[in-house]
Amino acid sequence: MNRKKSAFLFAGVFCMLMAAGFLPLGLDRAESQSAAVFGFSQLGKPLPDLKAGEAEALVLYAAGRLEGETASAVFPARLKKDADPRICFITLADGKGERKVAAGTGQGIARALDQALQEMMQDPLSKRFRWIKLDLVKGAQMLKNLDLEKPLPFDSSLFGLSVGGRLETALLPEELAILLDEGAGKVIPGRASVLLSKTRVTPPAVGIEKRTGSFAVFNTISVFSDGSSAWTLFRGNRRWESHTKKDVEQSLNWAGKYLVRSVKGDGSFVYNYDPILDRESRDYNLVRHAGTVFAMLELYRRNRDSELLGAAERAIGYLLRQVKDGTVRGQAVKFVVENGDTKLGGNALAVLALAEYERATGDGRYRQTMRGLGEWILATQAPDGRFTVHKQTVPEGKVSKFQSEYYPGEAIFALMRVYGLTGEKKWLDAADAGARYQLKVFSKLDDAKLPHDHWLLYGLNEVHRNRPRPEFLEGARRFARVIIQAQHTRANQPQPDWDGGYYSPP
Numbered sequence: 001m002n003r004k005k006s007a008f009l010f011a012g013v014f015c016m017l018m019a020a021g022f023l024p025l026g027l028d029r030a031e032s033q034s035a036a037v038f039g040f041s042q043l044g045k046p047l048p049d050l051k052a053g054e055a056e057a058l059v060l061y062a063a064g065r066l067e068g069e070t071a072s073a074v075f076p077a078r079l080k081k082d083a084d085p086r087i088c089f090i091t092l093a094d095g096k097g098e099r100k101v102a103a104g105t106g107q108g109i110a111r112a113l114d115q116a117l118q119e120m121m122q123d124p125l126s127k128r129f130r131w132i133k134l135d136l137v138k139g140a141q142m143l144k145n146l147d148l149e150k151p152l153p154f155d156s157s158l159f160g161l162s163v164g165g166r167l168e169t170a171l172l173p174e175e176l177a178i179l180l181d182e183g184a185g186k187v188i189p190g191r192a193s194v195l196l197s198k199t200r201v202t203p204p205a206v207g208i209e210k211r212t213g214s215f216a217v218f219n220t221i222s223v224f225s226d227g228s229s230a231w232t233l234f235r236g237n238r239r240w241e242s243h244t245k246k247d248v249e250q251s252l253n254w255a256g257k258y259l260v261r262s263v264k265g266d267g268s269f270v271y272n273y274d275p276i277l278d279r280e281s282r283d284y285n286l287v288r289h290a291g292t293v294f295a296m297l298e299l300y301r302r303n304r305d306s307e308l309l310g311a312a313e314r315a316i317g318y319l320l321r322q323v324k325d326g327t328v329r330g331q332a333v334k335f336v337v338e339n340g341d342t343k344l345g346g347n348a349l350a351v352l353a354l355a356e357y358e359r360a361t362g363d364g365r366y367r368q369t370m371r372g373l374g375e376w377i378l379a380t381q382a383p384d385g386r387f388t389v390h391k392q393t394v395p396e397g398k399v400s401k402f403q404s405e406y407y408p409g410e411a412i413f414a415l416m417r418v419y420g421l422t423g424e425k426k427w428l429d430a431a432d433a434g435a436r437y438q439l440k441v442f443s444k445l446d447d448a449k450l451p452h453d454h455w456l457l458y459g460l461n462e463v464h465r466n467r468p469r470p471e472f473l474e475g476a477r478r479f480a481r482v483i484i485q486a487q488h489t490r491a492n493q494p495q496p497d498w499d500g501g502y503y504s505p506p
Contacts, residue, residue, distance in 0.1 A: 037115075038085065038105050040165040040216035045084045046139035047109070047221065054079060055223040056230035058113070059134040062090060063225055065117050066126050079109050086112040087137040089172060089220075090120050092129035097275075100125045102201045103167050109136065123201045133224045133233070135172055140165075140218035148192075148210045151185035152176070154217050157235050157505070161187070162216040168204040169196070172220070174236040178275060195276050235497050256299045256308045259292065263311040267318025286338040290319055290349035297356040309361070316357060316366070319350055323369060324394065328379035334372030337394045344380070344390045345407040347373045351414035355421055367421070374418045377411050378430050385430075385437030387411055408438050409456030416462035428466055435463050439475040450482045452502065 050058075054076045064073030086109050093099045100123050104116025113134075120126050142165055143153075152161070156176035163169040171179065171187075175195060179187050193207035222233040231238045240247075262270045269289060272281035296312040299305075324337050335342040336350050354370040357363065380389040387408050391400035412434045419427035435456075442450060457479055464472040488498040488506065498506055 037167060039167055040087065040137075040140040040162050040170075040218060041142050043085050043087065043137065043140050047082075047084075047086065047136055050221060051078070055134075055136075055221055055232050056225075058109075058136070059132060059223045059225045059230050062113060062117060062134055063132050063227060066092075066120065066129070066132070075110060082108040082110070084108065087140075087167065087170075087218075088112045088116050089135040089137075089170070090116045091133040091135070091172075092120065092123075092125050093131045093133075094125060094128060095130040098125060099199055100201055101172075101199050103170065105167060119201050131224065131226055133222065135220040135222050138219050138221055140216045142214055142216050144214055146212045146215040148187050148189050148208070152180075152187065156180060156185075158219060160218045160220065162218065163208050163212050165214055165216040166204075168200070168202070169208060170216075170218075171195075175199075177236070191276050198276070237497055239496060252299060253303060253305075256296065256303065256305060259296055260307050260311040263315050265314075267314040267316070267321075269315065284338070286319070286322060286336060287343060287346045287349055289315065290336070290346060290353045293319065293353040294349060294356050297353065297360045301356075301360045312357070316353065319353065320366075320369065323350070323373070325372070326395075328376060331375055331379045332372070333376040333379055334369060335376045335394070336373070340393055341400075342376075342392050342394050343404075343407070344377070344387055345404055345410050347376050348407065348410035348414040351377070352410070352417055355414070355417040358421060359417075364421075370418060371422070374415065374427065377415060378426065381411075381430055381434065383433075385433030385435070387434065405451040406453055406455050408434060409453045409459055412438070412459030412463065413455055416459055416466070419466070420462070428463070431459065431463050432467050432469075435460055435472060435475075436469070439471055442475070447478075447482050447485075450479065452483050452486065453479060454483075 057074065057076045058079070061073045061075050064070065085105070085107060087103065087105050088109070089101055089103050090113075091099060091101045100120070102116045102120035102123070104112045104114065104119065106112035106115050140162075146163065157173055160170060160172045161176060162171070171192060176187065179192050179195060181188055189208045189210050193204075196208070197203045222236070224231055224233055224238070233239070259269075264270065268284070269292060270280055271284050271288075273279075274281065293312055293315045296308055296315070300308045300312065319336070322336050322338060323334050324342075326333055326335060336346040338346065351370055351373045354366040354373075357366055358370075377387070380387065382388050389399050390404050390407050391402040392398065393400070412431045415427045415431035415434065418424075419431065438456060442453075457476055460472050460476045460479075464476070483502075486502055488495070488501045490496070490499050
């Protein structure tokens with residue numbers, strides 16, 4: 001689904017939601033009061049915005065009730081007066097992969113939340129949860145004719161979906177995010193049914209069909225607690241109004257620990273994981289494997305985490321098993337092979353990973369392999385600096401027409417890292433020629449079409465420090481200016497979580 005069409009459809013639904021003001025959509029209030037459990041069509045007035053601290057107080061109240069700490073479970077006084085039909089969801093997680101969701105309805109937030117809590121208490125996870133999330137439905141709109149074989153007609157990162165408008169088929173926005181068929185924007189009914197059956201305390205009696213005559217689109221006020229503190233969420237994430245150096249360091253360490261856990265016994269990574277079916281994808285990408293090892297070793301240089309180094313060494317072992325020997329124009333070379341192909345980016349990032357290992361540890365055990373991979377880059381570079389091979393079959397040697405905007409920058413950076421470790425002039429000469437060629441190519445592009453090539457910036461930084469040229473400095477400034485101008489800020493777009501990101505969506 002193209003972005004213009006997606007934006008148009010979302011805008012249409014959003015306008016309907018706003019214009020309707022989430023007015024009564026179905027049964028009248030008397031009928032909704034008589035039902036113990038009701039659906040989205042019975043919702044009336046939208047839930048007013050909560051005052052500062054109320055959402056956090058609600059999730060801590062829910063956590064206290066589940067933990068039996070009734071003395072500390074204080075329900076916000078103002079919200080006790082609410083008596084309109086409400087729907088809420090409680091999500092619990094143990095931090096290890098298990099998650100359960102309970103829903104509640106009632107006349108007022110207090111009754112809806114109490115019903116959800118009573119249902120959640122039936123599940124064993126309520127006795128050992130680590131995290132809790134509360135979603136209060138702010139409003140809903142009933143729409144007609146849902147076809148799940150087509151892209152969803154709304155922004156699924158902001159709105160939830162209920163097939164038929166029923167409570168038991170409701171999917172929260174974060175759940176839609178993992179259900180969407182990547183690139184197609186469509187929900188696969190079978191996956192949705194599996195998710196509901198695995199995560200709901202009371203699973204739906206029937207699965208989700210491809211087509212239905214009516215459906216509800218709803219938005220929520222979402223708040224999360226780790227048991228001691230609480231935060232409101234936007235698009236399933238904590239809102240960061242500011243951050244400290246400590247926050248950054250903690251995020252780096254968490255990211256490193258995630259990567260450590262992702263390295264399997266054979267040194268490969270868990271590349272893609274389906275949390276619904278609990279299985280790994282068979283897809284793999286050796287270029288990204290090498291780039292990830294490089295990042296892990298950069299982090300190791302900073303925090304000296306022995307577990308991180310050990311995982312990176314296992315991943316290097318896997319990478320080295322994909323390295324083959326050969327010759328190019330009589331020159332002995334090494335190259336990384338995946339699925340019968342070798343790529344400029346794969347060889348360059350492998351060089352960067354091995355060079356970073358030596359820089360981080362002082363251990364030169366991979367120097368020979370690093371040089372051999374670098375020799376392949378030299379052997380496939382033209383005298384004018386152009387990198388002639390971006391992708392090539394092995395052993396046939398057929399050069400693909402495929403061209404990557406980023407591979408040359410990666411290669412230039414890699415050549416400079418080899419130069420930094422060996423001091424041999426040929427590596428600097430090749431990086432210098434490659435940088436000059438790439439800048440000539442990019443000089444023909446308008447700023448709007450210039451790729452955000454951080455790899456080339458890394459390379460230019462190192463080449464310029466060793467062989468200064470005005471065009472290197474000017475080129476680096478141009479790339480930096482274009483990247484800065486393309487960045488989302490609170491001044492140029494309204495989405496708070498896009499701040500600092502790029503592209504639409506980021």
